[in-house]
Amino acid sequence: MFNLFYVIFMNLKRAPFIVPKMRYLANHPEKYTVEQRYKLVHHCIYLMNRTGHFTTISHGEENLPKEGGYIMFPNHQGKYDVLGIIFTHKKPCSFVMDKKKSHTMLVREFIDLVQGKRLEIDNPRQGITIINEVAEEISNGKIYILFPEGGYHFNNKNKLSTFKAGSFKIALKSKQPIVPVALIDSYKVFNSWHFGPVTTYVYYLDPIYYEEYKDMKSQDLASYVQGKIQNKIDEVLKELGREN
Numbered sequence: 001m002f003n004l005f006y007v008i009f010m011n012l013k014r015a016p017f018i019v020p021k022m023r024y025l026a027n028h029p030e031k032y033t034v035e036q037r038y039k040l041v042h043h044c045i046y047l048m049n050r051t052g053h054f055t056t057i058s059h060g061e062e063n064l065p066k067e068g069g070y071i072m073f074p075n076h077q078g079k080y081d082v083l084g085i086i087f088t089h090k091k092p093c094s095f096v097m098d099k100k101k102s103h104t105m106l107v108r109e110f111i112d113l114v115q116g117k118r119l120e121i122d123n124p125r126q127g128i129t130i131i132n133e134v135a136e137e138i139s140n141g142k143i144y145i146l147f148p149e150g151g152y153h154f155n156n157k158n159k160l161s162t163f164k165a166g167s168f169k170i171a172l173k174s175k176q177p178i179v180p181v182a183l184i185d186s187y188k189v190f191n192s193w194h195f196g197p198v199t200t201y202v203y204y205l206d207p208i209y210y211e212e213y214k215d216m217k218s219q220d221l222a223s224y225v226q227g228k229i230q231n232k233i234d235e236v237l238k239e240l241g242r243e244n
Helices: 002-010 015-027 034-052 081-088 107-113 124-139 168-174 218-239
Strands: 054-059 070-074 094-098 117-119 143-145 178-184 198-204
Touching: 002 034, 015 034, 015 107, 034 054, 034 081, 034 107, 054 081, 070 081, 070 168, 070 218, 081 178, 081 198, 094 107, 117 124, 124 143, 124 168, 168 218, 178 218, 198 218
Parallel strands: 054 198, 070 143, 070 178, 094 117, 094 143
Antiparallel strands: 178 198
């Protein structure tokens, strides 16, 4: 939390210039390409990282599908998770998040710039609509970040909660590749009492193609992806000489 307040304070002088620019580009997608809007998001994350002395190291970009849409399923540690992925993911991607948390300053601009989806957690009918919309967009070549844990706990270290089956219905419906993503130490940036420089890690694991998962039920697929991410986190922490 200290890092969050520090970054906000240190960037107050930029806010009167950068926020209106973000809002304008978000409000006029007909004037600016997906790449132009994504570039602005990336630049804002760069400024945030430079101010807070955050370093994000990524591995496995060569695993990402070269063509078409796909779904990234990362573990969820906190507010920095999407930012860490976007900062290391060259191609424009989008994300789905809780509508109640999506209307604060900068969060609103980020999700609108990438034309993300706002999910009403307690509205199953709207949830079905989101599933259908996201599945169609992925089938048409868009790339999405979906968090199968749903939420996260404050200062949860690198521990995983049970992956929920719902978001995997999007994969089964779109028939597009799944990319498990292992996030490590992402919680330290904005969701712990840590203050000072932080290094986080993003691991893009081998894609899971439709032929491999087409006969799985959504819950089995959720457990399968969770297992791959858990194994990677355990492997990396062991290499770093740390325990989870």
